[in-house]
Amino acid sequence: MNPIISLLIAWVVTTVSLIIISKLPLGIEIDTFKKALVSAAVFGILNGVLQLLFALPNLLTFGLFFGLFSFIINIIAFGLAAKLVVGFRLNWGIWSAVIGAIALSVINSLIFQLIARL
Secondary structure, rough: OOHHHHHHHHHHHHHHHHHHHHHHOEEEEOOOHHHHHHHHHHHHHHHHHHHHHOOOHHHHOOOOOHHHHHHHHHHHHHHHHHHHHHHHHHHOOOOHHHHHHHHHHHHHHHHHHHHHHH
């Protein structure tokens, strides 16, 4: 598949996931669909940059803590996206970022599995 199309699909899936997460009682609020689109883009960019920055420590540990590094990076990216995008709020601070990162991973996975079956 074309990499641009894959990127656009990931952006839309993350946007939909953020909308779903904002409707759950997890302490995460997103004002509008447009804010969710911006939040998904910011989250994706931050996640990519942070993954690159933390690639060296992961290489030094031979990938033993890859899951932990990825999880921490997702939490940081989630929290930073909420700080940077007006209209995206974490009501419970770090706890909302932790819960949001977990929920985003689960919901994104479910949506991508659904798409793969179509």
